Amino acid sequence: MRPFVLSLLLVLASTFGVATGQTGEEIDARVDALSRSLSCPGCDGTPLANHAFPLATDLKTMIKDLVEEGRSDLEIRKYLYDRYGDAMTLSELETVSDLSAEEIKSRTETVSKTLRCVVCQNQSIYDSNAPLAEDMRRLVQKRIEAGDSDEEAREYLRNLYGDYVLMSPPLQMNTILLWLGPALLVLLGGVWFLSRLRAVPTAPEAALTEEQRARVAEALAERDRSA
């Protein structure tokens, strides 16, 4: 029953366009992202966003309408694909990377070493021979060739697999204890060490405390009993 009510609410909301819970900014951002990832028909595979002639503007308006209707990005793509076919497919950006092959290789290596192979459990994708690890390495290389920084390439995979894929856990709320724990323990140990130092009288014959006296008495009594 509950999913039904929920979805009813959702649909009611979506019929009122903007009332889908999207702000104007969000809508613009989505339209922008979509028109960047789509080509305009007959523009030599350049993004729709780059153009402002009548057809391009019309297409953008159409996308905006669809977004406001509450269609998902994929539904909009499908809508356009059904009408224009491959004409609007943006061929993969050919990034003319100014990185040398060597640089790409060494950066791929660096990034791969920090990512965990998700099928082998305790190896980085660099170390692993698993097919998936190999493919993930290739993806990392592709991201780097496409101009990602090391951090961006890492983030790309983290976005797909979560924190799990990072060999070194990021410092965040749920890992604070992990990262600070050892330092805290060293500190604690140090404090304890110093406290033990001060507690010691320099002369071994120094007077016993009340507590120590009691313990000595107890120990002696114990010895008598067991003897």
Add this chain to the structure above:
Amino acid sequence: MLAEIGQIALILALLISALQGWMGLQGAHQNDGRAMAFADRAAVLQAVLCIGAFALLAHAFMVSDFSVKLVATNSHTSKPMIYKFSGTWGNHEGSMLLWIMVMALFGAAMVWFGKTLPSGLRARALAIQGLTTTGFLAFLIFTSNPFERLSPIPDNGNGLNPLLQDPGLALHPPFLYLGYVGFSVAFSFAVAALIEGRVDAMWARWVRPWVLLAWSFLTIGIVLGSVWAYYELGWGGWWFWDPVENVSFMPWLAGTALLHSTLVAQARGSFIRWTLLLAITTFSLSLVGTFIVRSGVLTSVHAFAVDPDRGVFILALLILATGGALALYAMRSGKIAHGAGFELESREAGLVLNNILLVVATATVFLGTFYPLVIDAMTGDKITVGPPYFEWTFGPIMALLIVFMAVAPLIKWRSDTWTRIRKTLLIMVAASVPLAIAVAIFGKSVFGAIGMGLAVWLLIGTLANYGRKLRIGETKSTAGNLLKRFALLPGATHGFALAHLGLAICTVGIVAMGTWSDEEVDRLKLGESISVSGYTFTLESVDRAQGPNFVSETGRVVIERGDRRVATLNPEQRMYPVERNNTTEGAMEVGALRILYAAKGEGNPEEGWVVSVYYHPLVIWIWIGALMMAFGGFLSIADRRHAFSRRKAPQPSAQPVAAE
């Protein structure tokens, strides 16, 4: 029939070990000599039964008796005999039986070497040892019966994981268990002492040789595992901070702390409570390791086939053993003398620092190993705690430890002055600081500089100390003179020097590997080559061949440096048809200063083969250093001050032990 006899032997061992526990405790409580003597005999009988059961299982493996289910699932007739034998412990049930056999052997050894012990303490320690063994025997018999029959009897077995068909790994578990389980003796002595409510320096002297023995075996076990992982897994690393490695490392670290705290306890009669706690902790960490490896709570490259029921059982054992011991500690440790404090300029202070750092190091490894489990349990998030974490946290703690461990042995017990050792310290600084600077300049690495500086710091500090003990320079030092003094030094002094030098050498290896190792992976067609650190690796040919129970593809890789041919390697990839598994057999050229390593992956003549090549400087120093530590441990056992031998032990003195 034989399998049933093995089964009966195990059941008898279970009954006897339970009786051993009961009679030992009762006998000691009522001072009943006959009951205590029974515990003695029970310990020996139990050991005999466990050896018998193990031998019968090994026999079943060696004759390929596939009517025994364990043999059918883990062995195969085409396997070489040696791996049929080692296959006995290449599986959960068999390795558990090995564990139990080792534990029972240690129990019997406690009887043989404990003749001079106070009868009450010995009976109680034997009782605890017996009860712990009872728990493991029950675990084996009720959840993992190795002698279960199989019907119908298959024509052949399923084989053994090819990764395990290796001499290194055949020996790895026995040594590891001698270590893990060896710590049970210290545990039993600690619990017995808590029951008695009385511990003194003498107690520490009883326990220390057992700790040394277990620790040395564990060290060897870890080295074997590391060497195996290095050449068999073919990822070019010697330590991966894998959960299973970590759980073997934690008892080692805690055991190292225990080793040093017994020194304070036996020499100064202080830190007894702490030592008891460490003895309990060390063995408990071995139990935790068993839990981890056999329950599957953490994923690892080399966990056993997992079964949550087994996990529940081991957890219950852990609660009984560790929980019981710690509860006893909470109740009884108040009775145990607190011991004297210490001054900053004293050997004690150094050993206390050693203990603090080692315990923090243990806790850090524990934290990193268990954190994913804790976070998963609390929030459901999955995270990975990989090697970088340990390098950043464990590394600095170890560095700090090395700083102190080079100095502490130079200081006298009780009280000393800095001026006495100032000259030595200056020499140590004069040697290590310029070296560190040189490494920083020529090796271009800050990490390398710090690491090498520390290693030399430790090396010089240890040698200086050894030199002092030999009184080099103090009196006339002719060769004969020195030899005489050398022979007269107590075993512990030689052991100390060997172990500490071992760590220095190990550190050199670790730092060199961490700083200057080099690797390259590429797809090579025949005749193509890759270079690392000045070495050129050329793939000349690839041949297929048939092994006893595998098909192999072997590459011929020629290594040249400049125009000079250094070596020819034959890295291999094996396909085991029965086990449906591939292994990579890397090939290496081992030198004192470096290992050149090549591994060949999949490929074909058209596209080439994936070839990984490595340049690993000083990597064998890591293992040599670690083995030196282990032998240092063995040497220390032979120390005449120990109560290990049957000779009359010296009485504990209130005075600091001489000869230091």
Add this chain to the structure above:
Amino acid sequence: MSLSRILPVGVFLILVVFMAIGLTRDPSVIPTEMIDREMPQFELPELYDPDIAVRTEDLVGETTLVNVFGSWCVACLQEHPTLMQLSRDRTVRIVGVNWRDKREDALTWLERHGDPYASIIFDAESDLVIEMGVTGAPETFVVDPRGRIRYKQIGPITPDVWDDTIRPVIDAIAAETEAAS
């Protein structure tokens, strides 16, 4: 003073609790990040005819099970009868992702065991599979008509899994869609 004596047993008990909880969990199952995300963009060849391209857009419009499988995958065989049954009953559209396979092997496998798929995406180099955060086969994604991933099943779909977890998700999606039209 007594605190220092109780502390060890206290710490131990806390650890025991975590170890006990740990026993109830499977560490190899990694939760997916993909829920409520749209299917990633892809354009890959069809298994039967490499000249036909399958695109993300083709998944839109109908609730779809996207099932990652391979002829090398043993557990896939285990769920195969269930998928065949679903296909015979026309319960839901099933699109296969043939992962890291050889074309001939996959075709032989399908011939032998039957083909429950409306279409099969041939993903030889994990292009799509990584974008979906897949860690192994079989894995099955429930994708709603808008192209959004609603659920991910790790491991084989047994009849029980179908009845208890996947069917309710599909029913919920159907209810939404019905309400929308």
